[in-house]
Amino acid sequence: MCGIVGYVGKADAAPILLDGLRRLEYRGYDSAGIAVVNHDHVETRKCAGRISGLLKLVADDPTNGTYGISHTRWATHGKPTDQNAHPHFDESGKLALVHNGVIENFQEIKDALLREGEHHFTSETDTEVLAHLVGKIYDDSAVGVADPRRHKALLVEALRSALQQVIGTYGIAMVHADIPDFIVGARRGSPLVLGVGKDENFLASDVSAIVAYTRDAVYLNDFDLVAVERDKFEISSLAGERGEHAISKVEFTAEDIKKGDYPHYMLKEIFEQPGSVRDAMRGRLNLEECTAKLGGLNMTPAQLREVGRIVLTGCGTALHAGMVGEYLIEQLANIPTEVEYASEFRHRNTPMANDTLVFAISQSGETADTLGALRESQRKGFRTLGICNNVASTIARESDGGVYMHAGPEIGVAATKSFTSQVVILTLIGLLLGRMRHLSTAAGSRIIEALESLPDKLEQVLKLSDQIKTIAQKYAESTGVLFFGRQLNFPIALEAALKVKEITYLYSEGHPSAELKHGIIALVRPGLPSIFIAPDDALFSKNLNNIEQVRARKGPIITVTTESGAGKLKEIADDLIVVPEADDVVMPVLSVVPLQLFAYHLAVALGRDVDKPRNLAKSVTVE
Ligand code: F6R
Helix, strand or coil: CCEEEEEECCCCHHHHHHHHHHHHHHHCCCEEEEEEEECCEEEEEEEECCHHHHHHHHHHCCCCCCEEEEEEECCCCCCCCCCCCCCEECCCCCEEEEEECCECCHHHHHHHHHHHCCCCCCCCCHHHHHHHHHHHHHHHHHCCCCCHHHHHHHHHHHHHHHHHCCCECEEEEEEECCCCCCEEEEEEECCCEEEECCCCEEEECCHHHCCCCCCEEEECCCCEEEEECCCCEEEEECCCCEECCCCEECCCCHHHHCCCCCCCHHHHHHHCHHHHHHHHHCCCEECCCCEECCHHHCCCHHHHHCCCEEEEEECHHHHHHHHHHHHHHHHHHCCCEEEEEHHHHCCCCCCCCCCEEEEEEECCCCCHHHHHHHHHHHHCCCCEEEEECCCCCHHHHHCCCEEECCCCCCCCCCCCHHHHHHHHHHHHHHHHHHHCCCCCHHHHHHHHHHHHHHHHHHHHHHCCHHHHHHHHHHCCCCCEEEEEECHHHHHHHHHHHHHHHHHHCCEEEEEEHHHHHHCHHHHCCCCCCEEEECCCCCCHHHHHHHHHHHHHCCCCEEEEEEHHHHHHHCCCCCEEEEECCCCHHHHHHHHHHHHHHHHHHHHHHCCCCCCCCCCCCCCCCCC
16 A cells, blocks of 8 residues: 655665655555655656656756655555655755555644644645644744754654554655755655665665665664654654664565566466465474474463464455454364454454454555554453564564465465465464364375465466366356365365456455355346365255356356366366375365466456556555
8 A cells, every 4th residue: 555665875766766666666656756866956857657767867867866756656645646645845845755544633733723724734644634733843943043953853753643643554764855865764654664775775665665775674673753854764753762773684686576587576476385385384294293383373272272263354355364364263273263353353343252362464564454453452451463475564563473374475466375374374273273172193294285286286276277177258248257166176266266356447246155045146147157165075966056047047167176086077077177196184275376367368268458447455454
């Protein structure tokens, strides 16, 4: 949700700011802008639309300067127009500010400023109001102050004072024309990281924007303000106390976030899954005791044995992984497990027994609703663990322990590899808890074997990409897609439908297969394919009945099945996607990948912008 970059150093700022923005474009692409200070005036370029538009503006009319800020927007307040694009300015035109988040009380502040009669607003944004407020406080305090060093402190104070009046969330970067080589940042609820370089420093919403320049990073906490110069930085709290922060090494390199030869990040990430799934279980399988090792949970065996109930919470794809987890944990460990939409859970008075363990699942580790759910659950005194990909994320840092996915950066807006990693981790959790209870050595060993064979089986599934492309092209004229599955594969139907919605904009739904006859069958008609996830498992014959019901109503049928199921299905289904035989426990991971590919190829066939689907952004840091 919006990406911001700031730079102060000796190099030309614009190329660095623009390069950083390109890496953050997954966070929003409604408009983009840049402000660079050239001697004592701020040069800005901004426009509605993609960063490519901004690149052109800057190429036609370059900016000069060695410090500045930039922004890519996911619109909240105000339409995606040139006027609403960041950076925004104060009344003097000297202070430029970029913002990721929402200032909830912006209207009250705006009304108060308007009553003073000296403020003129040119946009509909909450951010411009904040820029005016900071600028006004700064201008008032700087009157008659000659010492330029004092101006730096006054600008930080002005931001602090303004933010004390603000209700809402923010990641901010700000420059002032009169204060050379100085940027100020602040965060509350929206991520902000400081990149520490040699004679240059950076601010960014995400390290991917700056990892090409430095891998030394300071992850700011909520209520931190940071004053950044070329060769130093100072962190303080909103309350004005000085803060100390450790410098961490970024886990990945600039190379890891390149698209390589793939046409889209989404396809690259789908193809990375044999490796990312392997990384999710690396060092976590205890072959001798046929269990899992998850040291990061920070819980003793005795504490784990006392867990009487589990809540899995997350949003979107992470929620679907949680739904698979619910089946897995109940099946393997016999612990009652609930899945809760984080956005509902955080505001709901869910009855929870004292022995409940909560998991917040989030690829980015920054999703506002999941973070809200984590905090609410901790406030009530429940141990709350994270399942995150982004190691330095707020959820990872604030949870009481957890399991990292180690899936590597996921840039495609549609989540793919993070989902399979989440499911594998939830399998490990089920295995660990199960082996502490009734799950036998033999059953544990069977699950480990199934997990270990996954990467090779995924390689086989990926070889189906061309066949799946042909199927997707055949159905490109469809009005929508229905997905059906049972048990562990029901959430896969939901996840596949979400992928199709997100990147093709076609209407799609996922349902338990047996629900068909309770209403959904009314939708079935030629032109609307039904995709059944129907491996040859204990419920295969029941799935067959459902497939026949669709066939009888002339609905096109695609099935994802296993080799042994294919024989029976080839007469009934219009198209078959055959995945390797595998234990039921790992089938969701094997069956989701062909459906990710189906959604991808369908979107490409429809000419959609796969990595930047309309209206979406990755890492949803607003509620
Ligand atoms: C779907 C998708 C979203 C995210 C959701 C949660 O493809 O990307 O539904 O899964 O916004 O994001 P994280 O996992 O970062 O909390």
